Amino acid sequence: MKKLINKPDDVVREELEGIQIAHPDMVKVFFDPNYIVRADAPVEGKVGIVSGGGSGHEPLHGGFVGMGMLDAACPGAVFTSPTPDQMLEATKAVDGGAGVLHIVKNYTGDVLNFEMAADLAADEDIEVEAVVTNDDVAVQDSLYTAGRRGVGVTVLLEKIAGAAAEQKRPLKDVAEIARRVNAQGRSMGMALTSCTVPTAGKPTFDLPEDEMEIGIGIHGEPGRSRMKVKSAAEITEMLATPILEDLPFEESDEVLAFVNGMGGTPLIELYIIYNELSKILDKRGIKIVRNLIGPYITSLEMAGCSITLLKMDEELLHLWDAPVNVPALRWGI
Amino acid sequence: MKKLINKPDDVVREELEGIQIAHPDMVKVFFDPNYIVRADAPVEGKVGIVSGGGSGHEPLHGGFVGMGMLDAACPGAVFTSPTPDQMLEATKAVDGGAGVLHIVKNYTGDVLNFEMAADLAADEDIEVEAVVTNDDVAVQDSLYTAGRRGVGVTVLLEKIAGAAAEQKRPLKDVAEIARRVNAQGRSMGMALTSCTVPTAGKPTFDLPEDEMEIGIGIHGEPGRSRMKVKSAAEITEMLATPILEDLPFEESDEVLAFVNGMGGTPLIELYIIYNELSKILDKRGIKIVRNLIGPYITSLEMAGCSITLLKMDEELLHLWDAPVNVPALRWGI
Amino acid sequence: MGDKNMNITRDKIITWIEAFSAAIAENKVYLTDLDSAIGDGDHGVNMDRGFQAVLTKLPSVSNQDIGAILKVVGMTLVSTVGGASGPLYGTFFIQMARKTNGKLELTLDDWIATIESGLDGVIRRGKANPGDKTMIDSILPALEALKTAAGNDKSLAEALSASAQAAHQGMEDTIPLVAKRGRASYLGERSAGHQDPGATSSYLLFKTAAEVLP
Amino acid sequence: MGDKNMNITRDKIITWIEAFSAAIAENKVYLTDLDSAIGDGDHGVNMDRGFQAVLTKLPSVSNQDIGAILKVVGMTLVSTVGGASGPLYGTFFIQMARKTNGKLELTLDDWIATIESGLDGVIRRGKANPGDKTMIDSILPALEALKTAAGNDKSLAEALSASAQAAHQGMEDTIPLVAKRGRASYLGERSAGHQDPGATSSYLLFKTAAEVLP
Numbered sequence A, B: 001m002k003k004l005i006n007k008p009d010d011v012v013r014e015e016l017e018g019i020q021i022a023h024p025d026m027v028k029v030f031f032d033p034n035y036i037v038r039a040d041a042p043v044e045g046k047v048g049i050v051s052g053g054g055s056g057h058e059p060l061h062g063g064f065v066g067m068g069m070l071d072a073a074c075p076g077a078v079f080t081s082p083t084p085d086q087m088l089e090a091t092k093a094v095d096g097g098a099g100v101l102h103i104v105k106n107y108t109g110d111v112l113n114f115e116m117a118a119d120l121a122a123d124e125d126i127e128v129e130a131v132v133t134n135d136d137v138a139v140q141d142s143l144y145t146a147g148r149r150g151v152g153v154t155v156l157l158e159k160i161a162g163a164a165a166e167q168k169r170p171l172k173d174v175a176e177i178a179r180r181v182n183a184q185g186r187s188m189g190m191a192l193t194s195c196t197v198p199t200a201g202k203p204t205f206d207l208p209e210d211e212m213e214i215g216i217g218i219h220g221e222p223g224r225s226r227m228k229v230k231s232a233a234e235i236t237e238m239l240a241t242p243i244l245e246d247l248p249f250e251e252s253d254e255v256l257a258f259v260n261g262m263g264g265t266p267l268i269e270l271y272i273i274y275n276e277l278s279k280i281l282d283k284r285g286i287k288i289v290r291n292l293i294g295p296y297i298t299s300l301e302m303a304g305c306s307i308t309l310l311k312m313d314e315e316l317l318h319l320w321d322a323p324v325n326v327p328a329l330r331w332g333i
Numbered sequence C, D: 001m002g003d004k005n006m007n008i009t010r011d012k013i014i015t016w017i018e019a020f021s022a023a024i025a026e027n028k029v030y031l032t033d034l035d036s037a038i039g040d041g042d043h044g045v046n047m048d049r050g051f052q053a054v055l056t057k058l059p060s061v062s063n064q065d066i067g068a069i070l071k072v073v074g075m076t077l078v079s080t081v082g083g084a085s086g087p088l089y090g091t092f093f094i095q096m097a098r099k100t101n102g103k104l105e106l107t108l109d110d111w112i113a114t115i116e117s118g119l120d121g122v123i124r125r126g127k128a129n130p131g132d133k134t135m136i137d138s139i140l141p142a143l144e145a146l147k148t149a150a151g152n153d154k155s156l157a158e159a160l161s162a163s164a165q166a167a168h169q170g171m172e173d174t175i176p177l178v179a180k181r182g183r184a185s186y187l188g189e190r191s192a193g194h195q196d197p198g199a200t201s202s203y204l205l206f207k208t209a210a211e212v213l214p
């Protein structure tokens, strides 16, 4: 295992220290329990938005804390859901009197821990709504599984719900918008390499030099199928088709196209994927009205990418374009 | 070689197509010869800023074209300097009547090609000044070499010179500020892995599973020395010390600290390095007044990082904070 | 045939928690390997992190009642384990605490009510059904064995021993199952043929109980 | 002793460019391997990309004068090679063109003046000194050999052959040198013991000239 770290057990704490020192203008970092809140929290009269999950997906979620996006993020151990005490403290810290929205990626651990946190918050008379993201079309039989995983849509949802909250809309509205984003978004990912959890010290799975995994999640887990490496055009087709057919996305739909890097894939390749994606959407008469290209929801140093498409409407466009000022996204300000 | 590409020979063209489709609001892309200009170029009365170099360092330079930074970028083949005809066309396209600044990283190929381009531009009565960046302290005997390589400072210089040009300062001023940035900045990099040039198909160098290279450039070339992998704290010390002692940076200096990822290193590790760097600077009484953390000047998918320190003053701070709106950097707008 | 009237004392409960913590530490790699096959390879690490924390907390509550002790165990697990098993084991102990509040000794019937309360909590929290290939698949048979033993007027020692055996059987019975809950469910059919890590750690709970509680 | 009055015709210049292009294509991997040892492993690829482009341009200028032809060669190299060798070889041919404008034939003296002009261009552009381990280290000896031959009243063929031999010697003499220009200079002492790729491609220039120009 080669990583720029000190002790594997200290990775998350030291990363948080780095964030704290790097962005005091945007965020405050708390330890034991660990959580990150925006520097000016709580914002009076604004719905507080809290997300969280295992570490190793940076910049998700800590890099999205700040004006126009999250009020707080709770980082767990690498690839392990955080705990309810973190979430409770974060929830209390960002409660501006208008209630708190929990954004939860659909993994059993995340869901259960956030549920407990919501119970605890209710005990303290904080109104909490939870929205669970489950956009990963690689998980098929949701009847016989814990359901689809929450992946790329989470990033878009955090931005859009964040903008809605910033407008001081009530909790019910913000949650409704968040659920709409989740309902209108679909994702799928692939990997050229595995990744190594620092405390494990060895790659989560082995992938021969000429093979790739299609339909991976974001925890270094193997995907839906393994096959010989294909061209960027073929890979994009393999990711986009299940996404397009699932919602389904249809001719003259307007979408936000998000090409995400898994952590070890450079930008030059993401633009090549984006180029292929735009050709596929063109052919179907689907119009890309916004895009996001880069590593935003990662799996440590895994090489690979994911594609997320979100069907846009006037309101979502407006909220997407609204100002945001967080360590990993910044515009309109 | 596993990459998200189609044919190795098509990598740069397809990447440029992706950029063109992704950012029509910010840039226009031209082919044969290849160059990227900001969407509203030329800006009347403003110094045009042109940079360029081999591809494979994304987002450098194409991701920095737009309001407040570069007016044009010329991408060469991967790790190969672009040619004077690209630079000439770019120079003509951004000439708003106030002259054009060429920002050139100090590599023989880049320098010679930009020189020829400047000669050709002079033939067309465009006033051109060139600023060469050479901030890499890993290159020691500059008397017996082609001189220090231009690396991380290039990013900071493009931002700061871009802001100066945006204020419609005259060419001499903009060039003077750019030279000051170069003179006040120092960098050094390291690699945990090599990278693979697409047309070569195999890693540029071999690095055993427990070794790293210290003092690398940005073209997958081996560095100053090879050694067993060390901790983040030790690596940061090894990069920061030569930087600090070279300028030298001194107690109560104010600096911009730039922790750059080489392309295959995830953000979580860069924050750990930043954390270590801030401790080292603290100890010396050097104050970080601004920072930049992320993959901005990369070597394809190489794992590793570089550190750049830039000594700041009132004017540079002001220019750094000025609005910028390019694909890879955005604030103040 | 042990002494029918022997009860579970507070000190034994503490010994049990310590014994279970030791069993988890001992089986950390084993549990993690089981989780690697059908999950994300952290169940042993997660549980061990939690019970190491529990061990540091125990001394400060060792002179309180059993409910207070179990509550601290549950709360500590909730705030240190994370993942799916953190809230599930946490809830298990917190719900056990509800039935043991103020008590310094438990009869077999108390113990049955305590385990039943814990299991109910796990089911309410995780919404798994028996046969979904989860920890429930060893806890539920263990509970049923306790009830049967009590119905047959067995001693505490006999009942605990029967519950450990039943948990063991339940754990082994998870092998052919296809997971329908938790991370293993993403594997679908590929999850069959592997023993569930959570059911395995739960078996250890009843195994250590049979060893130290009577 | 060849015919002292034989001149280099325009058609021979074209044949020379074609022969050099073929030599580069043939030695592409060799040149690239030399560059891998002390540079970035692209010299053969760079040169071949340029001369393949030159070959497509040649037919359209083959009925123009030698200066026009060499200018097109130089301009094409400049706009297709990139790296250090693009501007250097480009300048070499563009400066050769300056001395051959309007000419359809070159005497030995013309050829010497042409090469000298090209070399001057390379030196002005690249600011390398003899012994810096660059292409200059084969071009300069080749030029000197041409001058000596002319001073000794040798035939064109003899002079060209002497220049090819001198270039070859110059190329080999780069092996022990420590590079002071270009990418190889970053290696410092480690660059000694390797033959310079640019000096090698330049030798091929004089080798093919000796073969086809007389």
Ligand SMILES: Nc1ncnc2c1ncn2[C@@H]1O[C@H](COP(=O)(O)OP(=O)(O)O)[C@@H](O)[C@H]1O
Pocket: A081, A108, A109, C035, C039, C040, C041, C042, C043, C044, C046, C047, C082, C083, C084, C085, C086, C088, C122, C125, C126, C127, C128, C133, C134, C135, C136, C181, C182, C183, C196, C197, C198, C199
């Ligand atoms: N919904 C559920 N109900 C009951 N037990 C569950 C549920 N989901 C998962 N589990 C148990 O949790 C165990 C996995 O725990 P662990 O590996 O620590 O958490 P994670 O899956 O978050 O990594 C599984 O083996 C299973 O026994």
Ligand SMILES: Nc1ncnc2c1ncn2[C@@H]1O[C@H](COP(=O)(O)OP(=O)(O)O)[C@@H](O)[C@H]1O
Pocket: B081, B108, B109, D035, D039, D040, D041, D042, D043, D044, D046, D047, D082, D083, D084, D085, D086, D088, D122, D125, D126, D127, D128, D133, D134, D135, D136, D181, D182, D183, D196, D197, D198, D199
């Ligand atoms: N300043 C210089 N003057 C003359 N020749 C040079 C100079 N710098 C480099 N060269 C020549 O260029 C060759 C390398 O060319 P090439 O590999 O194509 O370019 P790059 O170094 O940009 O990759 C070297 O072997 C050397 O002969």
Ligand SMILES: [Mg+2]
Pocket: A079, A080, A081, A109, C040, C042, C083, C084
């Ligand atoms: Mg887990």
Ligand SMILES: [Mg+2]
Pocket: B079, B080, B081, B109, D040, D042, D083, D084
């Ligand atoms: Mg090169």
Ligand SMILES: [Mg+2]
Pocket: C035, C039, C040, C041, C042, C043, C083, C183
């Ligand atoms: Mg697990």
Ligand SMILES: [Mg+2]
Pocket: D035, D039, D040, D041, D042, D043, D083, D183
């Ligand atoms: Mg080279």
